Amino acid sequence: MPAKDARRLLGKRSAARLNVLRGIFLRRLSGLIAAIVLTMIVFTAINSFFLTYVNLIGLVRSMSTFTIIAFGETLVLVSGELDLSVGATYGIAAMTFGLLWMHGTPFVLALAAGLGIGVLIGLINAWITTVVRVPSFITTLGMLSLVQGVTFLISNSQSINPPSKLPGFGVFEALGGLEFPFRIPIQIAWLAAVAAIIAFVLHRTLFGFRLAAIGGNPQAARVAALPIRRYKLWVFAIAGACAALAGILDFSFIGSTTPSAGANLTFPVFAAVIIGGASLSGGRGTVLGTLIGAFFLSLLSNGLSLLGVGAFAQLIFVGLVTIGAVALDRWTTTWGGETQSIQL
Amino acid sequence: MTSLQVRGVRKHYGETHALRGLNLDALAGEVLGIAGPNGAGKSTFVRILGGEETPDAGEILLDGVPFTLADRRGSVAIVHQEPQLFPNLTVTENLLLKRGSDGPMRPRATGRERQVLSELNLQRVADRPLESCSLVVWQLTEIARALLRDARLFLFDEPNSALADEESEQLFGHILRMREQTNRIVIIVSHRLRELVHYCDRVAVVREGECGAILAGPALTEEGLARELVVGQQPGTVETGKSGAPGAQRGDEVLLRLAGWTHRRRRFQDVEVELRPGDILTVMGVEGSGARELLQSIAGLEPAHGIREVAGRRDAQAIDAFLAYVPADRRTGLFPNFSIAANLTARLGVPAVASRWGRLLKSRLYALGRQLMGQFQIRARSPGQPVGTLSGGNQQKVAVGSASAKKPRLVVIEEPTRGVDLGTKAEIYHQLRQFAREGNAVLAFCTEVPEVFDLGQRVRVMSRGHLSDPFEVASAGSVQDLAGQLAKMTGAAPKASPG
Known part of the structure; x- marks a missing residue:
């Protein structure tokens, strides 16, 4: 191809790409970012500790594990399904890993088993959803209760607290508790790594492209003969693995885990994904959106704690903001007329 | 004897003229058929008669008196190919739904409903949920609902398109029986020439928003109808x-x-x-x-x-x-969530738009999308534009293009x-x-x-x-x-x- 043609093509291509970027980011995320900036200004004005390095680092650390789960959930939502069982998977992964390890299984094997059980739960969810054809909402709702029950059963309703003399304890502590220079906790590194991997998968691979197609119009995906079942199997497995990883990281950071760990995660995970612009009906969702959505949620919790409004008021406020954010999004997208956001 | 007169009815949607002065008469005691190619204005006419749309011009008279929109809503019964009923309720419950307020209690069937059910031979299935019944029962239920509210005009819109032969005969049997009532007008809109010829007394052919011809008696044959249906339709291209x-x-x-x-x-x-x-x-x-x-x-x-x-x-x-x-x-x-380019290339994979390892090559995707847009003459500002913003014709070109892309x-x-x-x-x-x-x-x-x-x-x-x-x-x-x-x-x- 002559150089001139190539340049012309490239020019047009980047123009087209810019168009898409404009569609997604400006329309959907600019409002969210504006809300974040506004919230930060308000919190800083009230409490000067808010805008300090220590507080912000702590804020990002505290959001890292639920955001890792939210990334997996973003993939599930893009494929047009739901996974409500991620909280329970988080709990059982930590418990399985801890129990095996404390009962003499080598550290690495126990760790693999913890992650493996997350993948296994994901595969079972996917199988029931795609082969038995039970809607994923019901499948994973049932799985949530089932897995929680199993966690209580295997742990005998007891929390576990691995003693420091166990082989591999140093690595265990480091997994979620290590601190890098500039007081950056390792959890932020995990967050960044998972974000990068999922973002690559969703936005830069054929897999992500087809996944958005499958979620966007399942009938058309069938007509186009896309591998719907196989892709959904992968997606649920990744979501399970993300939840398991998050559970193990928090287990390591806290140093113990309880049978009910993860029970409160469903709200922040879904709120982050939905505030971030993913569509519950499938086909839309970005990793950056989920990340910003999670940051916004964390910011509110953190700021409200600093203000000392109390846990109950916090719950009420965060609930209102979640509904408000999506309502605002609906309003701006319908108001925007023909310029709907597109995935690619 | 009841009669319906349609005089010079016009309706346009933007640039498209769906009806250009339609004239039509229907009398009680006969079954009037309406045939016409797609886009001739049949469904617009059905919607206007059913009171779902107001015509731009022209008048509709029932027994010589203007048949107003409100009247039409009340006394025109349209039986669709897919009846608009409540599948989770029983046949009888479906009949009871529109009966107005009888107080706070759950309504019960009275003698009137039972009589209509037996007229249409529906007693056997009266207490079965509609979703467990065959399509002909759905359509008969729709007719029963119309009978209960004393509809004057029965309009069957492709009623038997999804029915088996026997069911179809059963349905038409009931339609023919309705003809015997002197205060009811029966109109069938259909694509099926055989049934139009077999069951109708007269068939009006609607072409380009007008009544092109009316066939009756010996002139009413399948071949004659088929020929009338394509009158004036020029082949779309030189290459035939x-x-x-x-x-x-x-x-x-x-x-x-x-x-x-x-x-x-x-x-x-x-x-x-x-x-x-x-x-x-x-x-x-x-x-x-x-x-x-x-x-x-x-x-x-x-x-x-x-x-x-x-x-x-x-x-x-x-x-x-x-x-x-x-x-x-x-x-x-x-895929409504995708751009034009992404839609055109959605059926492709390695190596057309992805590397051997599954990395999506967006530059190739857009280049290919642009090329296909040119080949299929898809008129749009850019390949990154959402596919939903295109006109119907251009969307169809995208659909054809995406199939041929692979x-x-x-x-x-x-x-x-x-x-x-x-x-x-x-x-x-x-x-x-x-x-x-x-x-x-x-x-x-x-x-x-x-x-x-x-x-x-x-x-x-x-x-x-x-x-x-x-x-x-x-x-x-x-x-x-x-x-x-x-x-x-x-x-x-x-x-x-x-x-």
């Missing part, structure tokens, strides 16, 4: 079916072979088809004839058994690789030009012919004769699940000739059920 796909060498390779191909629920039986490079075969058939299911089954979207060979192979991979299917409804063919050997397409304008029709026909000319084959399902005339070299008619012998389009001198021939072929097809 007569010229076929010039320059095409009909190869020896068999691209599609069906033998003993039978639908699991017997929508079609023992279908034999053979397509070679350069072939364009159109299958014509009314709704419910099994033609649609035939095409979907070839693409693997409907269950069927028998022999299906695509490019000589029977495995699923061959079908994925060599066959591309385009559905009739753009909503089932396009370079199949066989395109199976349902109603290639549904809801698109004339110019776009010509472009789509040109693309399909070009595709065949390059050594591939096209199998299209059409519902309109002019489309068959424009597109096909050969046409076969699907009637009651049986496919007729092929007819060379070139041997018909005009669209009217072809229409007449096809009507005869429909009549000649054997019946599905013996006797």
Whole structure:
């Protein structure tokens, strides 16, 4: 191809790409970012500790594990399904890993088993959803209760607290508790790594492209003969693995885990994904959106704690903001007329 | 005796004139049929009569008195091909729903409802949830609801398109009985010429928003109707079916072979088809004839058994690789969350838009999208534009383009030009012919004769699940000739059920 043609093509291509970027980011995320900036200004004005390095680092650390789960959930939502069982998977992964390890299984094997059980739960969810054809909402709702029950059963309703003399304890502590220079906790590194991997998968691979197609119009995906079942199997497995990883990281950071760990995660995970612009009906969702959505949620919790409004008021406020954010999004997208956001 | 007069009714939507001064009379004691090609204004007329739309001009009189919108809403009963009822409720409960307020208690059937149920032979199923009943029960329930509110005008909109023969006879039996009442007007809108001829006293042919002709008595024959339906419809292109796909060498390779191909629920039986490079075969058939299911089954979207060979192979991979299917409804063919370029390339994979390791190459995706946009003359500002912002015709071009992007050997397409304008029709026909000319084959399902005339070299008619012998389009001198021939072929097809 002559150089001139190539340049012309490239020019047009980047123009087209810019168009898409404009569609997604400006329309959907600019409002969210504006809300974040506004919230930060308000919190800083009230409490000067808010805008300090220590507080912000702590804020990002505290959001890292639920955001890792939210990334997996973003993939599930893009494929047009739901996974409500991620909280329970988080709990059982930590418990399985801890129990095996404390009962003499080598550290690495126990760790693999913890992650493996997350993948296994994901595969079972996917199988029931795609082969038995039970809607994923019901499948994973049932799985949530089932897995929680199993966690209580295997742990005998007891929390576990691995003693420091166990082989591999140093690595265990480091997994979620290590601190890098500039007081950056390792959890932020995990967050960044998972974000990068999922973002690559969703936005830069054929897999992500087809996944958005499958979620966007399942009938058309069938007509186009896309591998719907196989892709959904992968997606649920990744979501399970993300939840398991998050559970193990928090287990390591806290140093113990309880049978009910993860029970409160469903709200922040879904709120982050939905505030971030993913569509519950499938086909839309970005990793950056989920990340910003999670940051916004964390910011509110953190700021409200600093203000000392109390846990109950916090719950009420965060609930209102979640509904408000999506309502605002609906309003701006319908108001925007023909310029709907597109995935690619 | 009750009479309905429609005088000079006009209706336009933007640039499109759906009705251009329609005149029509209907009398109680007769069954009036309405026939017309797609887009002739039939459904607009149905909506206006049903009080869902107001005409721009003209008047509708019932017994010489203006028949107002509010009156029409109350006393016109439209029985749709898919009745608008409550599937979770029983037949009786469906009848009780619109009865106004009888107080806070759950309504119960009174003598009136029981009488109507027995008139329509529905007592047997009266307490069964509608969803467990056959379609004819749905339609009879819809009729029962209309009878209960003393409807004056009964409008059947393609009522039997999804009914089996016996059910259809049962339904028409009830329709004919309604004719005996002197205060009711019965109108049937249908594509099925046979039933129009068989059950109607007069049939009005609606063409381009006007009443083109009224056939009655000895003039009312299937062939006559078919000819009237295509009057004034010029072929969309200069290249008509007569010229076929010039320059095409009909190869020896068999691209599609069906033998003993039978639908699991017997929508079609023992279908034999053979397509070679350069072939364009159109299958014509009314709704419910099994033609649609035939095409979907070839693409693997409907269950069927028998022999299906695509490019000589029977495995699923061959079908994925060599066959591309385009559905009739753009909503089932396009991805609304994607741009034009992404839609055009959605069926592609490694290596067209992704590296060996599955990395998506967006530059190639957009370049390819741009190229296909040019090839299929899709008019848009940029390939990154959401596909939903395109006009219907351009969306259809995207659907056809995305199917041909994966370079199949066989395109199976349902109603290639549904809801698109004339110019776009010509472009789509040109693309399909070009595709065949390059050594591939096209199998299209059409519902309109002019489309068959424009597109096909050969046409076969699907009637009651049986496919007729092929007819060379070139041997018909005009669209009217072809229409007449096809009507005869429909009549000649054997019946599905013996006797």
